[in-house]
Structures are given as C-alpha cells and as structure tokens.
Amino acid sequence: MRRSIETPFHDWLVELRRFFHQHPELSYQEEKTAARIRSELAALRVPFESGIAETGVVARLRAPRPGPVVAFRADMDGLPLEEANDVPYRSLHPGRMHACGHDGHVTIALGVVRSLVECGWYREGAGEVIVIFQPAEEGGAGAKAMLETGCFDGDMVRAVFAGHMHPDLPVGEVAVAEEVSNAASDMLTLRIRGKGGHGAHPHNCVDPIVAAAQLVAQLQTIVSRELPPLENAVLTIGQFHAGTASNIIPEEAFLEGTLRTLDRERRSRIIERIREMLRGLEISHRVEAAFEVSHGYPVLRNDPALVKRTLEWARDVLGPEAVHVEPPRMGSEDFAYFAERWPAVLIRFGCHDPEEGYRAGLHSPHFDFDERVLDVGTILSTELILRALSD
Incomplete structure (x- = not known):
C-alpha cells in the first residue's frame, strides 16, 4: 500500500464483508443481503426505503442544514458460479459466488454510512447523501429498474460515485477513466x-x-x-x-x-x-x-469535470503515486444508467495483496481480494462525498 489507511471499525467491515460473501444471492433475489443492510442502517439510526425494484435499499442521510445532494451506489448481487477458494468465509451456497466484488461494494457503502454518521457533517453540516444499494447489476439492469420506479425523480444530485474492485492494481491504489469508463x-x-x-x-x-x-x-x-x-x-x-x-x-x-x-x-x-x-x-x-x-447496458461515461476534481481529491487522500488515469474497459456496467441521469464517476479500487500480486480476475471462481481495500474504499469514498458536498 502507498499509505497506511485503516478505519476505526476495520473488524466490523471485515465481518460484514464475510457475511455477504458467504451468502451470495443472484439478481433480484438479494433478500438476505438486503435484510442485513436494513439491520445495519437501523442500528445506525439512518432512514431508508426498501423494496425498491424488488430488493433495492436506499438510505438517506440529511445534515442539519440544507445543501446539495450527493449519491453513492453499491451493487449487491452475486454470480452463478461455484467458488474455488478454500477460505473460512467461502460461499455457503453451491453454484453461487461473489466473484465480482459486490460483497465488498456493499460493505464499503455501509462503511461510508457509518463514517458519515460518526463525523461532524451529520451533526452540523449541510446537504444530503443518498446511498443506493442496488440489485441485479449482473445482467438484470437493476440501476435502470430503480430509476424507473421514480424514487429519485425529485433528487437534484450534484454528483454520484460508485466503486468497483480492480484486481489489476494493489490495494491502496485506485484508477479512474477520464470520460468513457466502460463499454x-x-x-x-x-x-x-x-x-x-x-x-x-x-x-x-x-x-x-x-x-x-x-x-x-x-x-x-x-x-x-x-x-x-x-x-x-x-x-x-x-x-x-x-x-x-x-x-x-x-x-x-x-x-x-x-x-x-x-x-x-x-x-x-x-x-x-x-x-x-x-x-x-x-x-x-x-x-x-x-x-x-x-x-444491453449503454456506454458508461464519467463526467469530465467531476473526474478532474475526483483525481485531485483522491491524490490528496492516497498520494499522487497511488492514483491512476486508465483507458476504458470493455466490460459493461449498469452504473451507466445513473451516469446518464447525474454527473458520475466510477472509481476502480485496487484490491490485490501487494506482496502476492495479481491472482485472479473478476468473474473467476478463484477471485478474492485483500480486505484492506474495505478501509481504503470507505475512507476515500467518504472524503469524495464530503468534498463534493462542499465544492
């Protein structure tokens, strides 16, 4: 890692991630995942709506003073794949696996919620943060389905962020595409x-x-x-x-x-x-x-002006050497539907152990990630949200 970054609640993040990893659920079947999300939000006393596009959950954190709206999205579904990893938190469900890092995405989003609740912004800041727990990214167009419910129709979102595991890079490094991110x-x-x-x-x-x-x-x-x-x-x-x-x-x-x-x-x-x-x-x-x-999914286009600011903010947090500009990737991503609605940036979180190096790619039965990325993703995403609120 370029910089040592850890949240005060690292063990909580790891426990959450391992729960989600052990219980992968396919598109529009994320009942247990959504129930655990609701339980954690209730424990943090954060208002939320559930059952959006079947299993989606939307948390809304409002600071005391009015201000802009910023959103963060995490996808929840797993893949129809038999896990090949021999780890204590291996999938408990034959033929289903979190092989694309969505277990980490959900965990980071919950980490963002907890960070915002425990920081000064929630007590004395301005604005609103919408945290979107989205079903059915893996072919089910869950982002489109959530938008079509109308639950976001009144939201004037200044910026929406999403993170995605990126096994090509070591944990502690991130990458962003300047405009076109995914095919x-x-x-x-x-x-x-x-x-x-x-x-x-x-x-x-x-x-x-x-x-x-x-x-x-x-x-x-x-x-x-x-x-x-x-x-x-x-x-x-x-x-x-x-x-x-x-x-x-x-x-x-x-x-x-x-x-x-x-x-x-x-x-x-x-x-x-x-x-x-x-x-x-x-x-x-x-x-x-x-x-x-x-x-299928449309081209995912990052907002160029928001990309420029995101790169600056990420370099402040992680160090200039840890932040990369990358070309588009040919995988598709239904975050594209949110990017068509609001200024958006997808951040790729490096997630392999720097000492072990690259082991397996996304959608591989051997895919896993260094759990320190949960801290990096939480801290960086929270900082991006706070800076977008005050920018």
Whole structure:
C-alpha cells in the first residue's frame, strides 16, 4: 500500500464483508443481503426505503442544514458460479459466488454510512447523501429498474460515485477513466438453418455447421481487419450449438455472443457488417440466416469535470503515486444508467495483496481480494462525498 489507511471499525467491515460473501444471492433475489443492510442502517439510526425494484435499499442521510445532494451506489448481487477458494468465509451456497466484488461494494457503502454518521457533517453540516444499494447489476439492469420506479425523480444530485474492485492494481491504489469508463454491451443471437440428413450423404443436405463455423471465423475479422487499429471493440461468440449425433447433419446451428463497443457509430457499423456477412453466407452455403440484437447496458461515461476534481481529491487522500488515469474497459456496467441521469464517476479500487500480486480476475471462481481495500474504499469514498458536498 502507498499509505497506511485503516478505519476505526476495520473488524466490523471485515465481518460484514464475510457475511455477504458467504451468502451470495443472484439478481433480484438479494433478500438476505438486503435484510442485513436494513439491520445495519437501523442500528445506525439512518432512514431508508426498501423494496425498491424488488430488493433495492436506499438510505438517506440529511445534515442539519440544507445543501446539495450527493449519491453513492453499491451493487449487491452475486454470480452463478461455484467458488474455488478454500477460505473460512467461502460461499455457503453451491453454484453461487461473489466473484465480482459486490460483497465488498456493499460493505464499503455501509462503511461510508457509518463514517458519515460518526463525523461532524451529520451533526452540523449541510446537504444530503443518498446511498443506493442496488440489485441485479449482473445482467438484470437493476440501476435502470430503480430509476424507473421514480424514487429519485425529485433528487437534484450534484454528483454520484460508485466503486468497483480492480484486481489489476494493489490495494491502496485506485484508477479512474477520464470520460468513457466502460463499454456498451449487446447480445447477438444467430440461427443458421440448412437441410438435415445423413452424415454419409452430405450432398443431399445443406450443412449449417460448416456454414456457422465459417461465420465464426469470419466474424473475427471485423475487429481485426475492418476497424482502425486504435479503435476498440470486442466481438465474442460464446455459444455454438448444433446437432444430436455424430452421423446426422442437423437442420440448424445456434450461435450466441456479445458485442462490446465504446460509441454508437462503431456499434452500428459492426452490426451492419454482420448483416452483410450473413447475406453472403446465405448465398455461398445455401442456408437461411436469422439475426437478432438485444441491447444491453449503454456506454458508461464519467463526467469530465467531476473526474478532474475526483483525481485531485483522491491524490490528496492516497498520494499522487497511488492514483491512476486508465483507458476504458470493455466490460459493461449498469452504473451507466445513473451516469446518464447525474454527473458520475466510477472509481476502480485496487484490491490485490501487494506482496502476492495479481491472482485472479473478476468473474473467476478463484477471485478474492485483500480486505484492506474495505478501509481504503470507505475512507476515500467518504472524503469524495464530503468534498463534493462542499465544492
């Protein structure tokens, strides 16, 4: 760590995080997580609303004097993944795991609430802090669902912050993107229909597997050969299903994949090229092709002016050498919906042990983090909120 940073309630943070880690819950099923959040808020005597977008919780801390509004968001859901870590706080639920750090995000948010309650701002300051405990970030668009309930319609939020675990960096360091932080995501579904028959008589068939296999290889040329080298995009086919037996040519091949892009024009260009490739495939292989695009999360754009101030404030807290400006990442993040509503910044919290180095990435069954990041995230996030209130 660049600087030794610890809250007065480190053990409380660790106990909370380990509880959440042992009880991961999937999107819109975060009942036990929300119940523990409500219990902690009640113990701190902080007003809250619950049941927002099914399991969401919103805490509202109001100082004695009127002033601006600043928000902080934490996502709550886990992943459908079997944990491979042999640790005392291992997931108690087979096939479910906090592999993206959301257990830490919720803990840091509760740490922020406690810090604000125990500091002078809550007794004699000005303004309001909204702490958002959000369900269903992992594909369920929980941020969008919470906004659509109307519970924030009257809130004139000056700034909204969110933190995310970042295993590329050691604990004590953080990173922020200057503007575009995370890519937009789209799900691609493709069906290639041919004519089935006996595997020994391919001349009597139209083989959708051969056509689909060529398509998978051809799709990879869109990014590598049709986009300028300095433009970023990702096109991945993650599912390919066809056939029932070794000697049967099937009627259909099914493909599903993801497209990640950083702007609308690039996205539209890639989707149009896919459609053109499918038209060519139909001619060259005598198949019929169907193509559907399901829009996922939009591009997450940090507010440039807020980024500039956030970097200054973070350097004051952690030291200049511990604060990094990073390029966009191709993972998507539904905090983008809050960023479309209010000036926003996503902060990436370095979370690997500096002595052990990088061990595993997000969404890995081996993912874990150095729990000192709970203190760093709490202290830094609280300071960013207080400075945004008084800026």
